[in-house]
Amino acid sequence: MYLRTTKRTNKDGSTVVYYQLAHNERHPKTRKPVAKVIHNFGRADQLNRDELVRLCRSIARVCGLIITDPLESNPETSQINNTGLPADLKIKKTLSLGCPLIIESLWESLGFKKVIEDITRAKKLKIPYERVLLAMTANRLCEPDSKLGVWDRWLSKVYMPSCNGLKLKHMYDAMDLLHEHVSEIEEHVFFHVANLFNLKVDIIFYDTTTASFHIDQEDDQEVNENATLRKFGHAKEGMWAPQVVVALAVTSDGIPVRSWVLPGNTSDVATVKQVRDDLRGWRLGRAMFVADSGMNSVENRDELARACGKYLLACRMSSVGEIKRTVLSKRGRYKVFQDNLQAKEVIVGDGERRTRYILCFNPKEAKRQRKHREEIITLLDEKLKSHPNQLASAQWAIELLASRRFKRYLRVTKAGKICIDKKAIKEAARYDGKWVIETNDDTISLEDAALGYKSLMVIERCFRSLKRTQIKMMPMYHWVSRRIEAHVKICVMALMIERIAELECKLPW
Structure with a gap:
């Protein structure tokens, strides 16, 4: 009522x-x-x-x-104004309290405060760098701004009395301190959180993303030895600009385990060795490593088998011969686990050459892909019929053959004419709604393997929060490598606080 x-x-x-x-x-x-x-x-x-x-x-x-x-x-x-307050009462200033208070409470309970204070105490530092790092982390979750913006604009709008008197120089010094001791901080906080919330660390999801910079030239170590990370490379956000690669390992709940900042020209395959070495030092036990096809190579599978023990990796269906010949052609019914997930097991080889594949199928996605391909073929057929001269040397034909949308369904005949490649259409239909997973764990069930890889989407949600929706890791204005890395680490610390809050409240941040 x-x-x-x-x-x-x-x-x-x-x-x-x-x-x-x-x-x-x-x-x-x-x-x-x-x-x-x-x-x-x-x-x-x-x-x-x-x-x-x-x-x-x-x-x-x-x-x-x-x-x-x-x-x-x-x-x-007796005179009440339109705010509901007495008329003789005037508000001079309002400060935001709720969000900073929650973040500070989680910051302390997750162990950030203790480990950073222990470091500053051991180094006999008088500046409260723990409070400085708290302020920069809280800002990423409240109103993301540059370090100058945090000091000049944001701190004056929130109620954080323990951060009064901080200077801009303290923020840059705190970032240098974080970079120097980041491995110690990450390890202490993760295991503290794992014990506090009884986290399962039997599966680790791993992926990479890129963060670009608004500059024209990449870093040159010969020009400045302190700036080596910003390099041209394969951008995952559609921009051709100097960038860094950000790698992230998370639990099945999306809680960060550890993060890495690598040069922008580092390929996904090349990141696994460093990840293996770092995670092996943490002694996580026989945790299963889950990653997409970009991490799958013979060398990486051997590295992961030695370090993490078990792995679950996606495969490139069209580029692996035994998958095209054997796995996709395997007869037998799929086991249905969900409306959008069916799977069957395919074993290839014997003895040491034995490989366990999981062929997964999504009927809804297959229907969507088939419909999309039919629309492209219909449009392509109309384009071909509209040109009586179908020589491949014609300008319109060259444009079609160069098109990423159409070229896979076209071929050039011996007579030099362009036509629709029916064989390519038939081959593309083999992959509709399917993906293949490779694992070296014979004990994991078919359902757990299929659902385990599908759960890799949790890391995509983490990247979305880091880059776009909440924490907004970009733009980055730093150019010194250690400051770039420290900035990313601050964003990942904010991500951990965000994920813990969401899991405890069962609500989005």
């Missing part, structure tokens, strides 16, 4: 407000809440305040509460 406000607009444009006592009931058919009016109090501007006060006191008497009327206790404040 509640006091309900309704509005009515008159012909002259004026608005009349009414008060009603109401409560919500669910509609028997639609099950949607519907407001049921119990009593009409009338127009707000003609309301008898004393009657409402008497009603409040009678309800309070039944509930055993005491209600005092501020107008009776202080007659001088």
Whole structure:
């Protein structure tokens, strides 16, 4: 039951407000809440305040509460302004409290405060660098800004008294301290969180993304030995610019295990060795390593088998011979686990050459891909029919053959004419809705393997939060390598706080 406000607009444009006592009931058919009016109090501007006060006191008497009327206790404040406050009370300044308070509480409970204070105490540093790092981390979750913006604009808008008196230089010094001790901090915090929340670390999801810079030239070590990370490379965000590669390992709940910042020209395959060495030093046990096809190579599989023990890797279906010949042609029914997930096991080879593949199938995605391909073929057929001269040397034909959308379904005949490649269409249909996983774990069930790889989407959600929706890792204005790495680490610390809050509240940040 509640006091309900309704509005009515008159012909002259004026608005009349009414008060009603109401409560919500669910509609028997639609099950949607519907407001049921119990009593009409009338127009707000003609309301008898004393009657409402008497009603409040009678309800309070039944509930055993005491209600005092501020107008009776202080007659001088009988004039109330439109904010609901006494007219003689003026607000000089408001500070944001809620979000920084929650972040600070999680910062301390997750172990960031203790490990950083231990480091500063051991180095006999007087500046509260732990508070500085807290301020920069909290800013990523509240109102992401540059380090200058945090110091100059943001700190004055939030209630964080422990951060008063910080200087801009302290922020850059804190980033250097973080870079120097980041391995120690990451390891301490992760195992503290794992014990605190009883995390399962039996599966580790790993992937990489890129973060670009708004500059024209990549870093040259001969020009500046402190700037070596910003390099041209394969961009995952569609921009051709100097970039860095950000690698991230997370648990099945999306909680960061560890992160890496690598030169922008580092390929996905080349990142696995460093990841293996770093995670092996943590002694995580026989955790299963899950990654996409970009990490799959003979060398990486051997590295992972030695370091992590078990792995679950996606395969490039069209470029692996035994997958094209054997796995995709394997007869037998799929086992259905979900509406959009079916799978079957395919074993190739014997003894040491034995490889276990999981062939997965999504019927909904297969239908979508088939429909999309049919639309492309129809459009392509119309384009070919509109040109009587179908020589491959014609300008329009050259453009089609260069098109990423059309070229895979075209071929050039011996006569030098362009035509639709029916064999390519048939070959493409073999891959509709399918993906192949390779694992060296014979104990994992077919369902767990299929669902385990599908859970790799959790890391994509982490990257979305890091780069676009909440933490906004970019743009980056740093150019010194250690500061770039420290900035990324601060963003990952913010991601951990965000994920813990979401898991505890079961609500998005």
